[in-house]
Amino acid sequence: MSATLVRTPSTARPAEPPPRIVPARRAGQWTAAALVLALLALGLVSVVRNKAFQWDVVAQYFTSASVLRGLGLTLWLTALVMALGFVLGTLLAVLRFSANPVLRAVSWGYVWFFRSTPILVQLLFWFNIGALYPQILGVSTVNLLGPVSVAVIGLTLHEAAYAAEVVRGGILSVDRGQLEAAQSLGLGRWRRLSRIVLPQAMRAIVPPAGNMLIGTLKGTSIVSVIAVQDLLYSTQLVYHRTYEVIPLLLVATLWYVAVTSVLSLGQHYVERHYARGTAGAR
Amino acid sequence: MSSVTVDPAAEAQAATTAKVEIRAVHKTFGPLHVLRGIDLDVRAGEVTVVLGPSGSGKSTLLRTINHLEKVDSGTVSVDGTLVGYRRSGNKLYELRERDILKQRTRIGFVFQNFHLFPHLTVLENIVEAPVSALKRPRKEAEAAARTLLERVGLADKAEAYPKQLSGGQQQRVAIARALALEPGLLLFDEPTSALDPELVGEVLDVIKDLAASGTTMIVVTHEIGFAREVADTVVFMDEGRIVEQGPPAEVLDSPRHERTRAFLSKVL
Numbered sequence: 001m002s003a004t005l006v007r008t009p010s011t012a013r014p015a016e017p018p019p020r021i022v023p024a025r026r027a028g029q030w031t032a033a034a035l036v037l038a039l040l041a042l043g044l045v046s047v048v049r050n051k052a053f054q055w056d057v058v059a060q061y062f063t064s065a066s067v068l069r070g071l072g073l074t075l076w077l078t079a080l081v082m083a084l085g086f087v088l089g090t091l092l093a094v095l096r097f098s099a100n101p102v103l104r105a106v107s108w109g110y111v112w113f114f115r116s117t118p119i120l121v122q123l124l125f126w127f128n129i130g131a132l133y134p135q136i137l138g139v140s141t142v143n144l145l146g147p148v149s150v151a152v153i154g155l156t157l158h159e160a161a162y163a164a165e166v167v168r169g170g171i172l173s174v175d176r177g178q179l180e181a182a183q184s185l186g187l188g189r190w191r192r193l194s195r196i197v198l199p200q201a202m203r204a205i206v207p208p209a210g211n212m213l214i215g216t217l218k219g220t221s222i223v224s225v226i227a228v229q230d231l232l233y234s235t236q237l238v239y240h241r242t243y244e245v246i247p248l249l250l251v252a253t254l255w256y257v258a259v260t261s262v263l264s265l266g267q268h269y270v271e272r273h274y275a276r277g278t279a280g281a282r
Numbered sequence: 283m284s285s286v287t288v289d290p291a292a293e294a295q296a297a298t299t300a301k302v303e304i305r306a307v308h309k310t311f312g313p314l315h316v317l318r319g320i321d322l323d324v325r326a327g328e329v330t331v332v333l334g335p336s337g338s339g340k341s342t343l344l345r346t347i348n349h350l351e352k353v354d355s356g357t358v359s360v361d362g363t364l365v366g367y368r369r370s371g372n373k374l375y376e377l378r379e380r381d382i383l384k385q386r387t388r389i390g391f392v393f394q395n396f397h398l399f400p401h402l403t404v405l406e407n408i409v410e411a412p413v414s415a416l417k418r419p420r421k422e423a424e425a426a427a428r429t430l431l432e433r434v435g436l437a438d439k440a441e442a443y444p445k446q447l448s449g450g451q452q453q454r455v456a457i458a459r460a461l462a463l464e465p466g467l468l469l470f471d472e473p474t475s476a477l478d479p480e481l482v483g484e485v486l487d488v489i490k491d492l493a494a495s496g497t498t499m500i501v502v503t504h505e506i507g508f509a510r511e512v513a514d515t516v517v518f519m520d521e522g523r524i525v526e527q528g529p530p531a532e533v534l535d536s537p538r539h540e541r542t543r544a545f546l547s548k549v550l
Protein backbone atom coordinates (compact mmCIF):
# COMPACT_ATOMS: atom_id res chain seq x y z
CA MET A 1 0.00 0.00 0.00
CA SER A 2 1.20 3.42 -0.77
CA ALA A 3 0.92 6.68 1.04
CA THR A 4 -1.77 7.94 -1.29
CA LEU A 5 -4.40 6.07 0.72
CA VAL A 6 -3.45 7.72 3.94
CA ARG A 7 -4.63 11.26 3.94
CA THR A 8 -3.32 13.49 6.63
CA PRO A 9 -6.04 15.53 8.28
CA SER A 10 -6.50 18.68 6.33
CA THR A 11 -4.26 21.24 7.86
CA ALA A 12 -4.01 24.08 5.48
CA ARG A 13 -6.66 23.24 2.88
CA PRO A 14 -9.07 26.06 2.08
CA ALA A 15 -12.63 25.44 3.41
CA GLU A 16 -14.42 23.69 0.54
CA PRO A 17 -18.21 24.30 0.37
CA PRO A 18 -20.24 21.10 0.96
CA PRO A 19 -21.22 19.39 -2.34
CA ARG A 20 -24.56 20.38 -3.79
CA ILE A 21 -27.19 17.66 -4.32
CA VAL A 22 -28.62 17.50 -7.85
CA PRO A 23 -31.95 15.57 -8.06
CA ALA A 24 -32.22 12.94 -10.81
CA ARG A 25 -33.98 14.17 -13.96
CA ARG A 26 -37.40 12.61 -14.40
CA ALA A 27 -38.35 13.38 -17.97
CA GLY A 28 -41.19 10.81 -17.92
CA GLN A 29 -42.85 12.56 -14.99
CA TRP A 30 -43.11 15.86 -16.88
CA THR A 31 -44.44 14.18 -20.00
CA ALA A 32 -47.10 12.28 -18.07
CA ALA A 33 -48.21 15.42 -16.23
CA ALA A 34 -48.44 17.40 -19.47
CA LEU A 35 -50.43 14.64 -21.14
CA VAL A 36 -52.95 14.37 -18.27
CA LEU A 37 -53.38 18.15 -18.08
CA ALA A 38 -53.96 18.32 -21.82
CA LEU A 39 -56.65 15.63 -21.61
CA LEU A 40 -58.32 17.44 -18.72
CA ALA A 41 -58.30 20.70 -20.66
CA LEU A 42 -59.84 18.99 -23.68
CA GLY A 43 -62.60 17.55 -21.50
CA LEU A 44 -63.27 20.93 -19.90
CA VAL A 45 -63.45 22.70 -23.26
CA SER A 46 -65.92 20.16 -24.58
CA VAL A 47 -68.10 20.56 -21.48
CA VAL A 48 -68.12 24.32 -21.82
CA ARG A 49 -68.68 24.39 -25.58
CA ASN A 50 -71.24 21.58 -25.83
CA LYS A 51 -74.55 23.45 -26.00
CA ALA A 52 -76.44 20.37 -24.81
CA PHE A 53 -75.22 21.00 -21.25
CA GLN A 54 -77.36 24.14 -21.32
CA TRP A 55 -75.37 26.03 -18.70
CA ASP A 56 -77.77 28.96 -18.93
CA VAL A 57 -80.57 26.66 -17.72
CA VAL A 58 -78.33 25.37 -14.93
CA ALA A 59 -77.70 28.94 -13.81
CA GLN A 60 -81.40 29.75 -14.02
CA TYR A 61 -82.47 26.92 -11.70
CA PHE A 62 -79.38 26.67 -9.46
CA THR A 63 -80.80 29.08 -6.90
CA SER A 64 -84.49 28.82 -7.75
CA ALA A 65 -86.85 28.70 -4.78
CA SER A 66 -88.00 25.12 -5.34
CA VAL A 67 -84.44 23.76 -5.70
CA LEU A 68 -83.35 25.62 -2.55
CA ARG A 69 -86.37 24.21 -0.69
CA GLY A 70 -85.34 20.74 -1.84
CA LEU A 71 -81.75 21.37 -0.76
CA GLY A 72 -83.04 22.51 2.64
CA LEU A 73 -85.01 19.31 3.07
CA THR A 74 -82.04 17.19 2.04
CA LEU A 75 -79.84 18.98 4.58
CA TRP A 76 -82.15 18.72 7.57
CA LEU A 77 -83.17 15.17 6.70
CA THR A 78 -79.48 14.19 6.58
CA ALA A 79 -78.75 15.92 9.88
CA LEU A 80 -81.76 14.41 11.64
CA VAL A 81 -81.21 10.88 10.31
CA MET A 82 -77.52 11.03 11.17
CA ALA A 83 -78.18 12.33 14.71
CA LEU A 84 -80.99 9.89 15.50
CA GLY A 85 -79.11 7.06 13.78
CA PHE A 86 -76.02 7.59 15.90
CA VAL A 87 -77.98 7.92 19.15
CA LEU A 88 -79.73 4.62 18.44
CA GLY A 89 -76.52 3.12 17.03
CA THR A 90 -74.49 4.03 20.13
CA LEU A 91 -77.17 2.45 22.31
CA LEU A 92 -77.05 -0.72 20.19
CA ALA A 93 -73.24 -0.80 20.34
CA VAL A 94 -73.27 -0.48 24.13
CA LEU A 95 -75.86 -3.26 24.35
CA ARG A 96 -73.48 -5.48 22.37
CA PHE A 97 -71.05 -5.22 25.33
CA SER A 98 -73.76 -5.90 27.92
CA ALA A 99 -73.37 -8.73 30.41
CA ASN A 100 -76.96 -9.69 29.59
CA PRO A 101 -76.99 -12.28 26.75
CA VAL A 102 -80.54 -11.34 25.68
CA LEU A 103 -79.61 -7.70 25.19
CA ARG A 104 -76.48 -8.72 23.30
CA ALA A 105 -78.52 -10.96 21.02
CA VAL A 106 -81.14 -8.28 20.38
CA SER A 107 -78.44 -5.81 19.41
CA TRP A 108 -76.82 -8.32 17.07
CA GLY A 109 -80.21 -9.26 15.59
CA TYR A 110 -81.10 -5.64 14.90
CA VAL A 111 -77.89 -5.03 12.98
CA TRP A 112 -78.29 -8.31 11.11
CA PHE A 113 -81.86 -7.54 10.07
CA PHE A 114 -81.50 -3.91 9.02
CA ARG A 115 -78.28 -4.53 7.12
CA SER A 116 -79.74 -7.51 5.31
CA THR A 117 -82.37 -5.66 3.29
CA PRO A 118 -81.89 -2.84 0.76
CA ILE A 119 -82.85 0.57 2.05
CA LEU A 120 -85.18 0.98 -0.95
CA VAL A 121 -87.15 -2.10 0.14
CA GLN A 122 -87.27 -0.89 3.74
CA LEU A 123 -88.49 2.52 2.66
CA LEU A 124 -91.28 1.07 0.47
CA PHE A 125 -92.21 -1.24 3.32
CA TRP A 126 -92.60 1.64 5.79
CA PHE A 127 -94.48 3.60 3.14
CA ASN A 128 -97.02 0.78 3.01
CA ILE A 129 -97.13 0.07 6.74
CA GLY A 130 -100.77 1.19 6.69
CA ALA A 131 -101.63 -2.11 4.99
CA LEU A 132 -100.40 -4.00 8.08
CA TYR A 133 -101.59 -1.61 10.74
CA PRO A 134 -104.40 0.57 9.37
CA GLN A 135 -104.67 2.35 12.71
CA ILE A 136 -102.09 3.25 15.35
CA LEU A 137 -103.47 4.38 18.72
CA GLY A 138 -106.82 5.06 17.12
CA VAL A 139 -105.40 7.33 14.42
CA SER A 140 -105.35 6.33 10.78
CA THR A 141 -101.78 5.30 9.92
CA VAL A 142 -101.84 7.09 6.58
CA ASN A 143 -102.65 10.38 8.30
CA LEU A 144 -100.15 9.78 11.10
CA LEU A 145 -97.20 8.86 8.90
CA GLY A 146 -96.78 11.13 5.90
CA PRO A 147 -94.01 10.54 3.37
CA VAL A 148 -91.54 12.73 5.30
CA SER A 149 -92.11 10.84 8.57
CA VAL A 150 -91.72 7.57 6.72
CA ALA A 151 -88.45 8.85 5.23
CA VAL A 152 -87.11 9.81 8.67
CA ILE A 153 -88.11 6.50 10.26
CA GLY A 154 -86.91 4.31 7.42
CA LEU A 155 -83.56 6.03 6.96
CA THR A 156 -82.89 6.28 10.71
CA LEU A 157 -83.48 2.59 11.43
CA HIS A 158 -81.21 1.66 8.54
CA GLU A 159 -78.57 4.20 9.55
CA ALA A 160 -78.57 2.98 13.15
CA ALA A 161 -77.50 -0.52 12.11
CA TYR A 162 -74.40 0.86 10.40
CA ALA A 163 -73.74 3.42 13.14
CA ALA A 164 -73.85 0.60 15.72
CA GLU A 165 -71.01 -1.20 13.96
CA VAL A 166 -68.98 1.99 13.61
CA VAL A 167 -69.36 2.81 17.30
CA ARG A 168 -68.66 -0.80 18.30
CA GLY A 169 -65.44 -0.72 16.28
CA GLY A 170 -64.49 2.50 18.05
CA ILE A 171 -65.10 1.02 21.49
CA LEU A 172 -63.08 -2.08 20.58
CA SER A 173 -60.17 0.13 19.54
CA VAL A 174 -59.79 1.46 23.11
CA ASP A 175 -57.18 -0.40 25.16
CA ARG A 176 -58.76 -2.68 27.78
CA GLY A 177 -56.40 -1.26 30.38
CA GLN A 178 -58.24 2.05 30.16
CA LEU A 179 -61.41 0.39 31.41
CA GLU A 180 -59.54 -1.40 34.20
CA ALA A 181 -57.90 1.84 35.28
CA ALA A 182 -61.30 3.54 35.38
CA GLN A 183 -62.77 0.63 37.36
CA SER A 184 -59.92 0.63 39.84
CA LEU A 185 -60.54 4.35 40.40
CA GLY A 186 -64.16 3.61 41.27
CA LEU A 187 -65.70 5.38 38.26
CA GLY A 188 -69.31 4.40 37.61
CA ARG A 189 -70.48 2.65 34.47
CA TRP A 190 -71.89 5.74 32.76
CA ARG A 191 -68.86 7.84 33.67
CA ARG A 192 -66.48 5.18 32.32
CA LEU A 193 -68.34 5.18 29.03
CA SER A 194 -68.86 8.92 28.61
CA ARG A 195 -65.60 10.23 30.00
CA ILE A 196 -63.02 7.51 29.32
CA VAL A 197 -64.08 5.08 26.59
CA LEU A 198 -66.19 7.05 24.09
CA PRO A 199 -63.88 10.09 23.82
CA GLN A 200 -61.02 7.72 22.96
CA ALA A 201 -63.25 5.69 20.67
CA MET A 202 -64.05 8.89 18.73
CA ARG A 203 -60.68 8.78 17.00
CA ALA A 204 -61.69 5.50 15.38
CA ILE A 205 -65.34 6.55 14.94
CA VAL A 206 -64.92 9.88 13.15
CA PRO A 207 -63.44 8.76 9.80
CA PRO A 208 -66.10 6.08 9.08
CA ALA A 209 -68.79 8.38 10.51
CA GLY A 210 -67.68 11.09 8.09
CA ASN A 211 -67.96 8.53 5.35
CA MET A 212 -71.47 7.66 6.53
CA LEU A 213 -72.51 11.31 6.72
CA ILE A 214 -71.52 11.90 3.11
CA GLY A 215 -73.12 8.61 2.10
CA THR A 216 -76.32 9.59 3.90
CA LEU A 217 -76.40 13.03 2.28
CA LYS A 218 -76.41 11.41 -1.14
CA GLY A 219 -78.44 8.41 0.06
CA THR A 220 -81.36 10.61 1.08
CA SER A 221 -82.02 11.06 -2.66
CA ILE A 222 -83.71 7.67 -2.46
CA VAL A 223 -86.70 9.31 -0.75
CA SER A 224 -87.66 10.71 -4.17
CA VAL A 225 -89.32 7.31 -4.77
CA ILE A 226 -91.89 8.07 -2.08
CA ALA A 227 -92.42 11.60 -3.42
CA VAL A 228 -90.57 13.47 -0.69
CA GLN A 229 -89.37 16.73 -2.21
CA ASP A 230 -85.66 16.58 -1.53
CA LEU A 231 -82.95 18.11 -3.72
CA LEU A 232 -83.14 15.42 -6.41
CA TYR A 233 -86.95 15.20 -6.49
CA SER A 234 -87.37 18.97 -6.72
CA THR A 235 -85.16 19.03 -9.83
CA GLN A 236 -87.05 16.04 -11.24
CA LEU A 237 -90.31 17.90 -10.78
CA VAL A 238 -88.91 20.67 -12.98
CA TYR A 239 -87.59 18.46 -15.77
CA HIS A 240 -90.77 16.40 -15.88
CA ARG A 241 -92.39 19.68 -16.85
CA THR A 242 -89.68 21.22 -19.07
CA TYR A 243 -87.79 18.16 -20.35
CA GLU A 244 -84.48 19.90 -19.51
CA VAL A 245 -83.21 16.70 -17.92
CA ILE A 246 -79.45 17.17 -18.17
CA PRO A 247 -79.15 20.75 -16.87
CA LEU A 248 -81.42 19.98 -13.92
CA LEU A 249 -79.48 16.85 -12.99
CA LEU A 250 -76.41 19.09 -13.16
CA VAL A 251 -78.04 21.46 -10.68
CA ALA A 252 -78.52 18.58 -8.25
CA THR A 253 -75.00 17.26 -8.89
CA LEU A 254 -73.33 20.60 -8.26
CA TRP A 255 -75.22 21.07 -5.00
CA TYR A 256 -74.29 17.57 -3.78
CA VAL A 257 -70.63 18.24 -4.63
CA ALA A 258 -70.70 21.60 -2.86
CA VAL A 259 -72.23 20.27 0.36
CA THR A 260 -69.97 17.19 0.38
CA SER A 261 -66.91 19.42 0.03
CA VAL A 262 -67.95 21.47 3.05
CA LEU A 263 -68.55 18.28 5.07
CA SER A 264 -65.14 16.85 4.15
CA LEU A 265 -63.50 20.02 5.38
CA GLY A 266 -65.49 19.83 8.62
CA GLN A 267 -64.37 16.23 9.15
CA HIS A 268 -60.75 17.34 9.00
CA TYR A 269 -61.27 19.71 11.92
CA VAL A 270 -63.27 17.21 13.97
CA GLU A 271 -60.50 14.63 13.53
CA ARG A 272 -57.93 17.13 14.67
CA HIS A 273 -59.96 17.81 17.80
CA TYR A 274 -60.15 14.15 18.82
CA ALA A 275 -56.45 13.57 18.11
CA ARG A 276 -55.48 15.73 21.09
CA GLY A 277 -53.16 14.07 23.57
CA THR A 278 -51.70 11.77 20.93
CA ALA A 279 -48.11 11.92 19.79
CA GLY A 280 -47.55 14.56 17.15
CA ALA A 281 -50.76 16.45 17.90
CA ARG A 282 -50.75 19.95 19.37
CA MET B 283 -73.72 17.08 42.05
CA SER B 284 -74.79 17.27 45.67
CA SER B 285 -72.27 18.58 48.14
CA VAL B 286 -71.13 15.80 50.42
CA THR B 287 -69.40 16.95 53.56
CA VAL B 288 -66.57 14.71 54.59
CA ASP B 289 -65.69 14.27 58.24
CA PRO B 290 -61.98 15.16 58.29
CA ALA B 291 -61.23 12.83 61.21
CA ALA B 292 -62.77 9.81 59.53
CA GLU B 293 -61.04 10.82 56.34
CA ALA B 294 -57.64 10.94 58.01
CA GLN B 295 -58.21 7.52 59.51
CA ALA B 296 -59.19 6.02 56.19
CA ALA B 297 -56.21 7.70 54.62
CA THR B 298 -53.68 6.16 56.97
CA THR B 299 -53.69 2.42 56.78
CA ALA B 300 -55.64 -0.75 56.21
CA LYS B 301 -54.77 -4.36 56.91
CA VAL B 302 -55.30 -7.10 54.36
CA GLU B 303 -56.32 -10.69 55.02
CA ILE B 304 -56.34 -13.26 52.24
CA ARG B 305 -57.75 -16.71 53.00
CA ALA B 306 -57.59 -19.86 50.86
CA VAL B 307 -57.91 -18.01 47.57
CA HIS B 308 -58.18 -20.09 44.41
CA LYS B 309 -58.41 -18.81 40.86
CA THR B 310 -58.44 -20.58 37.52
CA PHE B 311 -58.35 -19.27 33.98
CA GLY B 312 -59.85 -22.12 31.98
CA PRO B 313 -57.56 -25.12 32.52
CA LEU B 314 -54.93 -22.94 34.20
CA HIS B 315 -54.92 -23.07 38.01
CA VAL B 316 -53.31 -19.70 38.69
CA LEU B 317 -53.83 -19.36 42.44
CA ARG B 318 -53.78 -22.59 44.44
CA GLY B 319 -54.82 -21.66 47.94
CA ILE B 320 -53.25 -18.38 48.98
CA ASP B 321 -53.18 -17.29 52.62
CA LEU B 322 -51.58 -13.96 53.36
CA ASP B 323 -51.77 -11.37 56.10
CA VAL B 324 -50.54 -7.85 55.64
CA ARG B 325 -50.49 -5.74 58.76
CA ALA B 326 -51.62 -2.14 58.62
CA GLY B 327 -48.87 0.26 57.63
CA GLU B 328 -46.55 -2.46 56.39
CA VAL B 329 -44.88 -2.84 53.02
CA THR B 330 -45.11 -6.29 51.48
CA VAL B 331 -43.09 -7.11 48.38
CA VAL B 332 -44.20 -10.07 46.30
CA LEU B 333 -41.50 -11.78 44.24
CA GLY B 334 -41.69 -14.73 41.92
CA PRO B 335 -41.16 -15.87 38.33
CA SER B 336 -43.61 -14.77 35.64
CA GLY B 337 -46.72 -16.91 35.66
CA SER B 338 -46.43 -17.55 39.39
CA GLY B 339 -49.73 -15.75 40.00
CA LYS B 340 -48.41 -12.60 41.70
CA SER B 341 -50.25 -10.14 39.49
CA THR B 342 -53.47 -12.16 39.62
CA LEU B 343 -53.27 -12.20 43.41
CA LEU B 344 -52.84 -8.43 43.45
CA ARG B 345 -55.82 -8.00 41.13
CA THR B 346 -58.07 -10.11 43.36
CA ILE B 347 -57.44 -7.65 46.20
CA ASN B 348 -59.42 -4.88 44.47
CA HIS B 349 -61.76 -7.33 42.72
CA LEU B 350 -60.45 -6.63 39.23
CA GLU B 351 -60.24 -10.42 39.20
CA LYS B 352 -62.99 -12.45 40.88
CA VAL B 353 -61.79 -15.32 43.04
CA ASP B 354 -63.18 -18.83 42.46
CA SER B 355 -63.12 -19.56 46.18
CA GLY B 356 -61.68 -18.06 49.32
CA THR B 357 -61.95 -14.56 50.68
CA VAL B 358 -60.08 -11.29 50.53
CA SER B 359 -60.75 -8.63 53.11
CA VAL B 360 -59.36 -5.15 53.48
CA ASP B 361 -59.56 -3.58 56.90
CA GLY B 362 -61.92 -6.29 58.07
CA THR B 363 -64.41 -5.82 55.18
CA LEU B 364 -64.83 -8.52 52.55
CA VAL B 365 -63.92 -7.29 49.07
CA GLY B 366 -66.60 -7.88 46.43
CA TYR B 367 -68.91 -9.97 48.61
CA ARG B 368 -71.25 -9.82 51.55
CA ARG B 369 -71.27 -12.78 53.90
CA SER B 370 -74.52 -14.16 55.24
CA GLY B 371 -74.35 -17.47 57.05
CA ASN B 372 -72.15 -19.73 54.99
CA LYS B 373 -72.80 -17.93 51.73
CA LEU B 374 -70.99 -15.13 49.94
CA TYR B 375 -73.26 -12.84 47.96
CA GLU B 376 -71.58 -10.84 45.25
CA LEU B 377 -72.02 -7.11 45.81
CA ARG B 378 -73.65 -4.80 43.31
CA GLU B 379 -71.22 -2.98 41.08
CA ARG B 380 -71.89 0.32 42.82
CA ASP B 381 -70.72 -1.09 46.16
CA ILE B 382 -67.66 -2.70 44.63
CA LEU B 383 -66.71 0.63 43.04
CA LYS B 384 -67.03 2.26 46.43
CA GLN B 385 -64.68 -0.31 47.95
CA ARG B 386 -62.18 0.34 45.18
CA THR B 387 -61.98 4.02 46.03
CA ARG B 388 -60.20 2.97 49.25
CA ILE B 389 -57.65 0.89 47.35
CA GLY B 390 -55.12 2.55 45.05
CA PHE B 391 -53.89 0.48 42.10
CA VAL B 392 -50.82 1.27 40.00
CA PHE B 393 -50.50 -0.65 36.72
CA GLN B 394 -47.40 -1.87 34.93
CA ASN B 395 -48.34 0.09 31.81
CA PHE B 396 -49.59 3.17 33.73
CA HIS B 397 -52.96 3.24 31.92
CA LEU B 398 -53.18 7.01 32.16
CA PHE B 399 -56.10 8.46 30.21
CA PRO B 400 -54.33 9.77 27.07
CA HIS B 401 -57.04 12.29 26.10
CA LEU B 402 -56.96 14.04 29.48
CA THR B 403 -54.24 16.30 30.85
CA VAL B 404 -52.17 15.21 33.85
CA LEU B 405 -54.32 17.32 36.16
CA GLU B 406 -57.58 15.98 34.67
CA ASN B 407 -56.28 12.42 35.09
CA ILE B 408 -55.70 12.97 38.80
CA VAL B 409 -58.87 14.94 39.47
CA GLU B 410 -61.22 12.53 37.67
CA ALA B 411 -61.76 10.00 40.47
CA PRO B 412 -62.04 12.42 43.42
CA VAL B 413 -64.57 14.52 41.50
CA SER B 414 -66.71 11.80 39.93
CA ALA B 415 -66.38 8.93 42.42
CA LEU B 416 -66.00 10.83 45.71
CA LYS B 417 -68.02 13.92 44.64
CA ARG B 418 -65.34 16.33 45.79
CA PRO B 419 -65.66 19.93 44.58
CA ARG B 420 -63.44 20.36 41.52
CA LYS B 421 -61.53 23.33 42.96
CA GLU B 422 -60.62 21.40 46.07
CA ALA B 423 -59.63 18.31 44.09
CA GLU B 424 -57.44 20.37 41.78
CA ALA B 425 -55.61 21.96 44.70
CA ALA B 426 -55.04 18.50 46.19
CA ALA B 427 -53.87 17.21 42.80
CA ARG B 428 -51.29 19.98 42.50
CA THR B 429 -49.96 19.13 45.95
CA LEU B 430 -49.68 15.48 44.89
CA LEU B 431 -47.86 16.46 41.70
CA GLU B 432 -45.40 18.41 43.79
CA ARG B 433 -44.90 15.35 45.94
CA VAL B 434 -43.98 13.19 42.93
CA GLY B 435 -41.81 15.98 41.52
CA LEU B 436 -43.99 16.96 38.57
CA ALA B 437 -45.53 20.24 39.66
CA ASP B 438 -44.79 21.82 36.28
CA LYS B 439 -46.50 19.07 34.24
CA ALA B 440 -50.12 19.63 35.32
CA GLU B 441 -51.27 20.83 31.89
CA ALA B 442 -49.26 18.28 29.86
CA TYR B 443 -50.80 15.26 28.14
CA PRO B 444 -49.46 11.83 29.19
CA LYS B 445 -47.83 11.15 25.80
CA GLN B 446 -45.67 14.24 26.28
CA LEU B 447 -44.05 12.71 29.37
CA SER B 448 -41.35 10.07 29.77
CA GLY B 449 -42.33 6.62 31.04
CA GLY B 450 -41.00 7.39 34.51
CA GLN B 451 -42.96 10.64 34.64
CA GLN B 452 -46.12 8.87 33.45
CA GLN B 453 -45.82 6.28 36.19
CA ARG B 454 -45.32 9.02 38.79
CA VAL B 455 -48.52 10.67 37.52
CA ALA B 456 -50.28 7.30 37.79
CA ILE B 457 -49.11 7.04 41.40
CA ALA B 458 -50.40 10.55 42.10
CA ARG B 459 -53.72 9.55 40.49
CA ALA B 460 -54.00 6.54 42.81
CA LEU B 461 -53.11 8.71 45.82
CA ALA B 462 -55.80 11.26 44.98
CA LEU B 463 -58.40 8.91 46.48
CA GLU B 464 -56.42 8.93 49.75
CA PRO B 465 -56.49 5.13 49.85
CA GLY B 466 -55.61 3.14 52.94
CA LEU B 467 -54.00 0.51 50.77
CA LEU B 468 -51.79 0.84 47.70
CA LEU B 469 -51.25 -1.98 45.22
CA PHE B 470 -48.38 -1.82 42.71
CA ASP B 471 -48.35 -4.28 39.81
CA GLU B 472 -44.76 -4.35 38.51
CA PRO B 473 -44.60 -0.55 38.51
CA THR B 474 -41.16 -0.35 36.91
CA SER B 475 -41.23 -3.27 34.48
CA ALA B 476 -42.30 -1.17 31.49
CA LEU B 477 -39.65 1.49 32.07
CA ASP B 478 -36.25 2.15 30.51
CA PRO B 479 -33.60 1.11 33.06
CA GLU B 480 -32.48 4.69 33.64
CA LEU B 481 -36.04 5.72 34.64
CA VAL B 482 -36.62 2.97 37.22
CA GLY B 483 -34.87 4.87 40.01
CA GLU B 484 -37.13 7.93 39.97
CA VAL B 485 -40.28 5.78 40.31
CA LEU B 486 -38.80 3.60 43.06
CA ASP B 487 -37.80 6.76 44.94
CA VAL B 488 -41.42 7.94 44.93
CA ILE B 489 -42.62 4.54 46.17
CA LYS B 490 -39.97 4.55 48.92
CA ASP B 491 -41.23 7.94 50.07
CA LEU B 492 -44.75 6.56 50.26
CA ALA B 493 -43.55 3.52 52.21
CA ALA B 494 -42.03 5.83 54.78
CA SER B 495 -45.34 7.68 55.14
CA GLY B 496 -46.99 4.58 56.63
CA THR B 497 -49.56 3.58 54.00
CA THR B 498 -50.09 -0.17 53.67
CA MET B 499 -48.52 -1.27 50.40
CA ILE B 500 -48.29 -4.48 48.42
CA VAL B 501 -45.73 -4.30 45.63
CA VAL B 502 -45.29 -6.94 42.94
CA THR B 503 -41.85 -6.39 41.46
CA HIS B 504 -38.60 -7.87 40.21
CA GLU B 505 -36.48 -5.24 41.94
CA ILE B 506 -34.70 -7.24 44.65
CA GLY B 507 -32.70 -4.24 45.86
CA PHE B 508 -35.93 -2.32 46.40
CA ALA B 509 -37.40 -5.26 48.32
CA ARG B 510 -34.38 -5.45 50.58
CA GLU B 511 -34.46 -1.74 51.30
CA VAL B 512 -38.17 -1.07 51.73
CA ALA B 513 -40.07 -4.27 52.50
CA ASP B 514 -41.22 -5.27 55.95
CA THR B 515 -42.17 -8.65 54.53
CA VAL B 516 -41.03 -10.40 51.37
CA VAL B 517 -43.33 -13.02 49.89
CA PHE B 518 -42.00 -15.49 47.34
CA MET B 519 -44.57 -17.13 45.05
CA ASP B 520 -44.26 -19.97 42.60
CA GLU B 521 -46.89 -21.90 40.63
CA GLY B 522 -49.81 -20.27 42.38
CA ARG B 523 -48.57 -20.86 45.92
CA ILE B 524 -46.69 -18.84 48.49
CA VAL B 525 -43.42 -20.73 48.91
CA GLU B 526 -42.09 -18.68 51.78
CA GLN B 527 -42.41 -15.32 53.44
CA GLY B 528 -40.62 -13.33 56.09
CA PRO B 529 -38.39 -10.32 56.66
CA PRO B 530 -36.18 -9.48 53.67
CA ALA B 531 -33.00 -10.49 55.48
CA GLU B 532 -34.43 -13.97 55.97
CA VAL B 533 -36.06 -14.61 52.59
CA LEU B 534 -33.47 -12.87 50.46
CA ASP B 535 -30.27 -13.77 52.28
CA SER B 536 -30.97 -17.18 53.75
CA PRO B 537 -33.99 -18.63 51.96
CA ARG B 538 -35.20 -21.92 53.37
CA HIS B 539 -36.62 -23.32 50.14
CA GLU B 540 -34.65 -24.61 47.22
CA ARG B 541 -37.09 -22.94 44.79
CA THR B 542 -36.51 -19.52 46.35
CA ARG B 543 -32.75 -20.02 46.26
CA ALA B 544 -32.88 -21.01 42.59
CA PHE B 545 -34.98 -17.95 41.69
CA LEU B 546 -32.80 -15.51 43.64
CA SER B 547 -29.59 -16.91 42.19
CA LYS B 548 -30.93 -16.05 38.73
CA VAL B 549 -32.18 -12.53 39.39
CA LEU B 550 -29.47 -11.29 41.73
